Amino acid sequence: MSSNQLNEEQYRAVHHRGGPLLVLAGAGSGKTRVITERIATLVERDVPEDAITAVTFTNKAAKEMRERLQMRLGKKADKLRICTFHALGLAIVREHAKLLNRRANVSVFAGAEQKSALKSVLSDMKLPADADQVDRLLSRLSSLKNGLIEAHDNQLSAIRERYDQLLERMNAVDFDDLIVLPITLLGENDEVRALWRSRARHFLVDEYQDSSRVQYEWVRLLVPEKGNLTVVGDDDQSIYGWRGAEVKNLFLLDRDYPTLTVIKLEENYRSTGSILEASNSLISKNSERLGKTLRSNLGMGKPVRVWESPNPEEEAQRVASDIKGRRMAADDGKSGSNWDHFCVLYRASYQAREIELAMRREKIPYHITGGLSFFDRAEIQDLLAYLRLIANFDDDLAFMRAIARPRRGIGDVALGELGLFAMAHGISLLSACLHEELEHKRAHSLHEFGDLIVALEFQFKHGEADEAFDAALDMTHLEAAIRAEAEDEEKAEMRMGNLMELRRWWIMHAEKGGDLASFLQDIFLMADKKDDDPSGQVRLMTVHGSKGLEFDNVYVVGVEDGMFPHQSALEENRMEEERRLMYVAMTRARYFLTLSYTRVRKRFGQKEKCAPSPFLKEPDQSVMRWVDRDTDSEEAKEEAEDFMAAMRKNLERMQASR
Ligand SMILES: Nc1ncnc2c1ncn2[C@@H]1O[C@H](COP(=O)(O)OP(=O)(O)OP(=O)(O)O)[C@@H](O)[C@H]1O
Ligand SMILES: [Mg+2]
Numbered sequence: 001m002s003s004n005q006l007n008e009e010q011y012r013a014v015h016h017r018g019g020p021l022l023v024l025a026g027a028g029s030g031k032t033r034v035i036t037e038r039i040a041t042l043v044e045r046d047v048p049e050d051a052i053t054a055v056t057f058t059n060k061a062a063k064e065m066r067e068r069l070q071m072r073l074g075k076k077a078d079k080l081r082i083c084t085f086h087a088l089g090l091a092i093v094r095e096h097a098k099l100l101n102r103r104a105n106v107s108v109f110a111g112a113e114q115k116s117a118l119k120s121v122l123s124d125m126k127l128p129a130d131a132d133q134v135d136r137l138l139s140r141l142s143s144l145k146n147g148l149i150e151a152h153d154n155q156l157s158a159i160r161e162r163y164d165q166l167l168e169r170m171n172a173v174d175f176d177d178l179i180v181l182p183i184t185l186l187g188e189n190d191e192v193r194a195l196w197r198s199r200a201r202h203f204l205v206d207e208y209q210d211s212s213r214v215q216y217e218w219v220r221l222l223v224p225e226k227g228n229l230t231v232v233g234d235d236d237q238s239i240y241g242w243r244g245a246e247v248k249n250l251f252l253l254d255r256d257y258p259t260l261t262v263i264k265l266e267e268n269y270r271s272t273g274s275i276l277e278a279s280n281s282l283i284s285k286n287s288e289r290l291g292k293t294l295r296s297n298l299g300m301g302k303p304v305r306v307w308e309s310p311n312p313e314e315e316a317q318r319v320a321s322d323i324k325g326r327r328m329a330a331d332d333g334k335s336g337s338n339w340d341h342f343c344v345l346y347r348a349s350y351q352a353r354e355i356e357l358a359m360r361r362e363k364i365p366y367h368i369t370g371g372l373s374f375f376d377r378a379e380i381q382d383l384l385a386y387l388r389l390i391a392n393f394d395d396d397l398a399f400m401r402a403i404a405r406p407r408r409g410i411g412d413v414a415l416g417e418l419g420l421f422a423m424a425h426g427i428s429l430l431s432a433c434l435h436e437e438l439e440h441k442r443a444h445s446l447h448e449f450g451d452l453i454v455a456l457e458f459q460f461k462h463g464e465a466d467e468a469f470d471a472a473l474d475m476t477h478l479e480a481a482i483r484a485e486a487e488d489e490e491k492a493e494m495r496m497g498n499l500m501e502l503r504r505w506w507i508m509h510a511e512k513g514g515d516l517a518s519f520l521q522d523i524f525l526m527a528d529k530k531d532d533d534p535s536g537q538v539r540l541m542t543v544h545g546s547k548g549l550e551f552d553n554v555y556v557v558g559v560e561d562g563m564f565p566h567q568s569a570l571e572e573n574r575m576e577e578e579r580r581l582m583y584v585a586m587t588r589a590r591y592f593l594t595l596s597y598t599r600v601r602k603r604f605g606q607k608e609k610c611a612p613s614p615f616l617k618e619p620d621q622s623v624m625r626w627v628d629r630d631t632d633s634e635e636a637k638e639e640a641e642d643f644m645a646a647m648r649k650n651l652e653r654m655q656a657s658r
Contacts, residue, residue, distance in 0.1 A: 020257035026294040027587035028270025031232035049079035089178030208233030272301025281620035316358035343551035367534035406481035414442035465510035554589035
């Protein structure tokens, strides 16, 4: 942890003695640092680690916080509970699985599994189950579970009931259940509530402005009126309105915790004056604000650059060249500037493609955070289906995917009969395969499939981790199918390479003593989906994914009317939320910020003319510089020199504070 002195207000928050506390402050004012320091201080004051629970917004943030605390507290930090709401929910569901009519190895359904569960419910109810319908219903079910809509609609309630039942029968929960089921448990079971209250005697929440109404229910259940609650947040950074996050929670706190102490932090330690001034003047255009002051203590720095490019390809190329130029200029061995000091942000994840191509052309190492999900790839999903089935024989959805990959000549009719048999006997599909009374013309293949899974389960339980994994690839004929079906050698190698990556993680997990079930849970919880190390690489991510992070150099691309603010937000009158999103993007930058738009962009396959985003015009123009192409190279040189100077100063500052 940095040894920089806390300012007076930060100190008050860190050393606040008991009782509910709200730290309400703008970006880069040290809110996350307050949480981390406060935890460290509690432990140093001999509060048992097991009585501290901290909730962060992403797994990545949790990991970072834990690492910082490890540096400060050593082994003691291992026992701290630092995770996301969902991870905490999973821990609660697992520990009290019995009370929820589940077993401890409960599976978590997301995406594809949720869809097929809902589909089978719909077809049982003789309701249309086309893809659109399923997507629409899933999102309504989610809103229903999150308390965003009321169940006036009888049909929707009926669907929910059957869907919940199906999940229960499959020993599964979905993402929303991870929040909703613990609420039921904590609300209805005194013992469970007492247990978790003791584990959350100090309960801390980062990025509070984006917690949802149901998540707030948790807070209420876990922390009594005068309990030790610490929440930090910034109303201007609330960007998940569509997911049920409510700034209102900030006001509710005041009502539900009357002794609430409110501390505001007004010093910004992250960004230069220009960046801060641009961000502040932008966000001041919002009317729904609590209002805050934020002062920079880094000096004005360089103006915020605004770029115009003819199209997204050239925009991407320009970003890549600029990064390269700056990196080279700063690469004097002293400044410590590295690729990972650069970050490219975009509104929608598909925009990564163009940037990615440019990075490749320029041979710049890059890392896409939360992008094209590794785990969504077909080969990974296929193997995971087998692994899930091996870990949980009752996972009917995993069964459905596994039995179809590779094709085993078992058709819908045979599967239908199997389903009927399973239902009649009240057992899962895999158990039905293993049942000796199962008799029909495909029974032999089904028995074989059942035996295969049983054999693999034995391997995973009693064999070596690597051998078990290889057996899963081989005995299922998955590897053979991948090689046979790939368009060419290169594609086959790429797919196998992905599976080998999974293999490596599994072996690492097993070496630490983990079993298959906990491995699958870890995988599910890697919200950013990629566990590899982004250091030494330029970071590419969506603005949503950048919350809480900071970089020396930030480029925001596609800042056009209709892109950012996004068209849908214009239509639905969510401009203020888009503006907050822009504010989040801009405040990630420490020293240099570039906002970029293009004149033409393809939309729905059609080339369309674009106008610069209103968010480029709203900030105080005295700290913005609209740079055109011609002056660019001249400017680049000058800025690269400034950049070097800034980096050196930064380094000196860091050394001085050590
Ligand atoms: N008192 C301080 N002196 C020097 N640097 C500080 C101080 N407090 C915080 N910082 C630094 O300022 C930066 C921003 O801090 P932090 O990430 O905690 O802010 P935040 O309020 O959580 O921002 P965000 O709203 O974006 O999540 C970090 O690099 C942090 O180390
Ligand atoms: Mg933060």
